[in-house]
Amino acid sequence: MADPMKIRAQAADGKTTVRVLMAHEMETGQRKDPAGKIIPAWYIQQVSAQLNGAIVLTAQWGPSISKNPFLQFTVRGGKAGDRVAISWIDNSGERRSDEATVS
């Protein structure tokens, strides 16, 4: 199981800014190991974000997203105490979901 995400969600002026840091190798499939063999691609393909259980944003990513991906987005509305949930699934089928509370 991958390490937990770091999620920070802050409400201000009727908007909620969400910042997420995920722990993932994001291997491109272009690199070679010391023996010259290609390291297989391993990266997050899909991300979805929910506010209080309703999907607000989804994303599809390619392997060119940086290692330990960062994502920032802004939700209309949202107030302190609301729940933000982020989940991802990678190309090997592994998945992870984490939740945070808006402050």
Added chain:
Amino acid sequence: MYSRRAALSRSLQLAALMVAAGILPRLARADSGPYDKAAFEAKSIPDLLKALGAAAPVESKDVTLTAPDIAENGAVVPIGAATTLPDVKRMLVLVEKNPAVLSAIFEISEAVEPVVATRVKMGQTSNVFAVAMLADGRMLFAQKEVKVTLGGCGG
């Protein structure tokens, strides 16, 4: 008095209820959502537009791309894509000279602003594009050249 059959039908009812309430489809969605493989394998911008079935993009002042002038480390280049336009369906981040052009597709819903930021890898100095796909099919973009001193895709 619970028979197995009653219990089974009860759990089926519960599942149906959850589907109706929108709980189950949401759980299922993370893995069943389509992943646009063809788009992510596109090697050039014309290929990508073909894979997306999208119209030719037009440069627009209403789309903003935030990126550094010089990225010392191509493995971590902060990119922000934003627009002030209404009815945005998708925001794309493209790096022209990467092995695959497309880095990310963000599906923008009514509930979020068309403002996203992430970090991408860049193999070499290249133009970076932020593209907004509008509900009416228009494609508007902003571009910027980012100079890379150390590539992020090295082997």
